[in-house]
Amino acid sequence: MSTTQWNPGSHLVSPDGKWYWDGISQEWKPVVKEAKAEASQTPPTAPTPTTKSRGLDSFVGTIRSEDLASGQTVLVWARWILIGTGLLLSFWTPKDLLTLQVQLAAIIALAFGNFYLHVQLLRGRPALDNVVYGASIADIAVVTALVLVQGGYPSPVFIFYFAAIVGISVAFPTVLTAGYTALVVGVYGIISLATATTDEYPAVFIRLLTIAAVAVCGNLFARHEAERRADAIRRHTETLDEIGQKSSTGGQPDVEHS
C-alpha cells in the first residue's frame, strides 16, 4: 500500500467512486481507509458528476474506464490477428525488397507494442488510456502505410481496417469511436479517391460504408450492454435495500416509512 494521496481530480476513479487507480504502484486502491472499504464494498453504480476522472469518464459520463479495460482485450486480440496475418502474407509472394522491408518493420513494431499491452492485461493492469488510444492510432497508421506502399486503392490489405475498427468500436466510447472511424474513412477515402479510377469509385464507397457500419454495430452493442449492466446493478442494489429493510424491521412491514 503506497501512501499516495487520493485526489479525485487527478486519478482514475471506479464507477462507484470507491476505488482509484494508483499509477505509481499500478494498483486499484480503496478511496476510503481499507478497514472501512472491506466492510462497505458494494456493486458499482453509475458514476456521479462529482467523481470525474481523467479516464473515459471525462469524455462520456455513462461510459467507464472499465469498459476500456474489457474492450482492450478485444483490441489486443484484433491486433494479434493483424500481426499474424500480416506476417503470413508478407512472406507469401513478396513483390519487392522495399515493400517487404516496410511491411516487416511496421508489423514487428506493432508486435512489440502489442506484447507490452498484452502483458499489462495478463498482469491485471490495463494500460493507461492514452497508451491504448495511441496504440489504436498506430494500428491505423500501419494499415495505411501498407495500403500506400501497395499503391492505394488496389491494395487488398485495407480489409485490416475492419479488424482495427472492431476493437475500437467495442472498447472506446461513442465520441472516440466516431472520431477514429472518421479518421479511417477520411484517410482511406482520400487515398482511394486519389488512386482509383472513376469506375472504381462505387467500390470505394462500399468499402468506406462497411467500415462505418462495423463501427456502428460494435458501439451500439457496447452501449446496450452498458445499459443492461447498469439495470442489473440497480436491481441488485434495490434487492439488497429491501433485504436490509426487512432485517432492520425484523421481517415486519415498515409501517412508519410506508
Add this chain to the structure above:
Amino acid sequence: MSNTREVRTAKQAEEEDVFFGQTVIMWARWSVIVAGIALVLWTSTNVALLTQTMPFFLVLMAVNFFLHGRFVMGSPLNRTVVTVASVIDIVLITAIVVLWPGSHGLNNQFYVLYMPVVFAFALVFTRKIEVAYTVFAILAYAGACVLTGTVPFDLGNEDKILVMRLIVIAAMGFLGNYYFRIQRDRLARASKGATRWASSTASRV
C-alpha cells in the same frame, strides 16, 4: 473467462441476448441494404442491369422491414427466425458475389458486405452457433470464388488475396463473439452484485 454463476437461467439469458442483440443485426443489415441500393443506382448503365440487380436488395429490405417492425412493436422474433434471416443475408451476399453482372467471385467488390453481417451475428449468439455461422460465411465466399473460376490455386496473388479475406471474415466472427462472452461475464457479475470489480480485469484476458 471466470465461472461466475448466472442469476438468470440459461434460457432467459439467451432470450435476452437475442432480444438486445437483434437490433445490432438489423442495423448491420440496413447498412448492407443502403450500400447495395446506392451502388445499384450508381452503377447501372441500362434498365436490364437495374432490374437484374435490385431484387437482391429488395428481398433483404423486406426481411428487415419485417424484423425491425416486430422489434419496434415490442415482439421481436425468436432466435430461430433471427438465425434464418442471418443465413439469408449470407446467401444473398454470396449470390451477389457470384451473379453480379461484370465482376464475379474474387473480382467482385461486394465481399466486404460479409464483414458487418458476420460481426453483428457474432455479437448476439453463443460460441457454437457463431462458429457455425462464420464457417458457413467462409465456405460460401470461398465456394463462390471457386465456382466462378477466379481462384487459380497456384499459390499466387489471387490465392493470397482470398486467404487474406477469409482470415478477416473469421476474425470478425471471433472478435465479435469474444467481446460477447466478455459482456456475458460482466453482466453475470453485475447481476450477482460484483464486489470484486477492481480485480476482475485480469480474469478476462
